[in-house]
Amino acid sequence: MLPDTTIAFTGLGVIAPTGSSLEEHWASVLKGRSGIGPITRFDPTPYPVRLAGQVTDPAVAEAVPGRLVPQTDWWTHMALVAAQEAVRDAEVDPAALPEYEMAVVTASSSGGTEFGQREIERLWRDGPDHVGAYQSIAWFYAATTGQLSIRYGMRGPCAVLAGEQAGGLDALGHARRLARADCRLVVTGGTDASLSPYGLVAQLPTGLLSTVDDPDRAYLPFDVNASGYLPGEGGAVLIAEELGAARARGRADGYGVLLGYAAGFDPPPGSTRPPALERVLGEALRDAGLGPSEVDVVFADAMGVPGPDLAEARAISAVFGPRGVPVTAPKTLTGRLYGGGAALDAVTALLALRDGVVPHTVGPERLAPGCDIDLVVDRPRELPLRHAVVLARGYGGFTSAVVLGRAAPTS
Amino acid sequence: MTEFVLQDLKRLLKSCAGVDEAVDLDGPVADTSFGDLGYDSLALFELLGRVRREYGVDLPDDALTETSTPKVAVDVIGGRIARSGG
Numbered sequence: 192m193l194p195d196t197t198i199a200f201t202g203l204g205v206i207a208p209t210g211s212s213l214e215e216h217w218a219s220v221l222k223g224r225s226g227i228g229p230i231t232r233f234d235p236t237p238y239p240v241r242l243a244g245q246v247t248d249p250a251v252a253e254a255v256p257g258r259l260v261p262q263t264d265w266w267t268h269m270a271l272v273a274a275q276e277a278v279r280d281a282e283v284d285p286a287a288l289p290e291y292e293m294a295v296v297t298a299s300s301s302g303g304t305e306f307g308q309r310e311i312e313r314l315w316r317d318g319p320d321h322v323g324a325y326q327s328i329a330w331f332y333a334a335t336t337g338q339l340s341i342r343y344g345m346r347g348p349c350a351v352l353a354g355e356q357a358g359g360l361d362a363l364g365h366a367r368r369l370a371r372a373d374c375r376l377v378v379t380g381g382t383d384a385s386l387s388p389y390g391l392v393a394q395l396p397t398g399l400l401s402t403v404d405d406p407d408r409a410y411l412p413f414d415v416n417a418s419g420y421l422p423g424e425g426g427a428v429l430i431a432e433e434l435g436a437a438r439a440r441g442r443a444d445g446y447g448v449l450l451g452y453a454a455g456f457d458p459p460p461g462s463t464r465p466p467a468l469e470r471v472l473g474e475a476l477r478d479a480g481l482g483p484s485e486v487d488v489v490f491a492d493a494m495g496v497p498g499p500d501l502a503e504a505r506a507i508s509a510v511f512g513p514r515g516v517p518v519t520a521p522k523t524l525t526g527r528l529y530g531g532g533a534a535l536d537a538v539t540a541l542l543a544l545r546d547g548v549v550p551h552t553v554g555p556e557r558l559a560p561g562c563d564i565d566l567v568v569d570r571p572r573e574l575p576l577r578h579a580v581v582l583a584r585g586y587g588g589f590t591s592a593v594v595l596g597r598a599a600p601t602s
Numbered sequence: 603m604t605e606f607v608l609q610d611l612k613r614l615l616k617s618c619a620g621v622d623e624a625v626d627l628d629g630p631v632a633d634t635s636f637g638d639l640g641y642d643s644l645a646l647f648e649l650l651g652r653v654r655r656e657y658g659v660d661l662p663d664d665a666l667t668e669t670s671t672p673k674v675a676v677d678v679i680g681g682r683i684a685r686s687g688g
Contacts, residue, residue, distance in 0.1 A: 258620035258640050320655060323618070324648035 202281025202430035208244030244423030244526035264303025294347030298358030298381030304390035355585025359533030364452035382426030383529035412493035426531015451479025457588030493520030637668035
């Protein structure tokens with residue numbers, strides 16, 4: 192039996208279409224300010240999907256450490272800048288802590304697709320001599336974790352979790368595992384950036400992306416007009432500290448604590464077994480030691496695809512009762528950020544707990560038949576919040592849930 | 603014939619491996635080791651790849667190490683270009 196270790200989130204950093212800092216993102220979410228627009232990173236004209244949530248703030252690129260600009264992909268650039276904010280926010284000096292008691296665990300779904308595409312183009316056009324040496328370390332999933340580990344001198348058991356769009360929650364769960372194994376501080380979360388022609392084309396075969404050309408109507412989870420989701424880039428980085436270590440530093444419980452985590456995988460297509468979500472949600476609540484009535488808000492996965500939307504609404508209703516808990520999906524403002532999406536949702540949930548306000552979901556107007564949930568729309572809803580659930584699903588069946596608390600239980 | 607001077611080396615390093623924020627590559631760095639300038643073995647491997655593509659000369663992968671300095675690199679690369687009749 193593992194010791195019952197809790198982790199507190201003491202520092203947060205965000206790079207997202209909604210803003211290139213924690214507070215800019217939060218202000219956008221509360222105002223319902225969308226980061227969705229026509230793709231400008233390349234000419235999207237020949238592709239069926241032409242809208243996305245992009246990070247266009249030039250300050251992000253300028254903040255990337257100079258030596259790492261040509262050595263890493265844009266997805267790693269964003270993580271480096273988000274980590275900088277998170278470390279500063281946590282007021283922690285990693286150089287002053289034992290290097291083997293700190294680790295990095297990020298989620299990544301795409302790896303360095305833009306970097307990889309550039310090098311493949313050189314290989315194809317100019318030959319093998321023209322492929323840069325950094326291709327060997329820039330493209331692969333662990334690149335962001337590795338660069339953060341080097342940058343902050345964190346030599347504990349580092350990892351990357353490739354759980355498609357659920358990976359951001361798995362990273363938080365793994366951070367808690369590491370805290371139980373005597374890591375006092377874990378840099379976690381994730382980013383993704385798949386907005387190159389190669390990256391976009393790789394996503395198209397799922398058939399889950401929306402081809403609607405109106406930025407306000409393309410990604411409408413739980414709505415009668417749900418037509419798929421839009422891709423986005425960015426994510427969030429969280430500093431997770433073992434609760435005792437955080438309190439010893441005078442950081443109390445930080446922005447909040449991880450009370451429960453569970454993950455599962457859907458049965459294969461055609462199976463008569465139900466999807467994993469309801470079971471995973473129940474497991475996460477059991478892990479947190481909470482009953483459904485103690486959960487004040489659910490940050491939904493909100494895929495924007497009719498079948499999965501209905502399945503999620505039914506899972507939420509089965510656990511909390513029909514319209515039994517406020518549900519929200521601020522991700523309509525960013526598109527789905529793959530490895531970064533669930534990490535950003537967790538950060539948004541921690542800010543909701545901090546400020547006692549459930550941000551609203553922008554876009555959906557009329558719930559699809561059977562989606563019997565209390566979706567928060569039109570404006571944020573102020574509520575005393577103790578506990579938040581974040582749900583995430585990834586293509587192929589990845590399913591994860593976390594339960595976050597404003598503070599650790601006092602018992 | 604083609605010359606290869608410190609400015610050429612700095613230009614290649616900047617574009618292929620970037621510059622550490624703690625380092626002023628335009629300062630007096632000729633005798634500082636690549637390791638101290640923030641360039642690892644992969645950066646030097648990439649540098650030699652760029653020399654091959656731009657100047658058409660081959661150098662062994664271990665021609666430069668992290669203990670080499672920009673001055674040594676200019677001598678090694680410049681010498682190789684001179685021998686090739688560049």
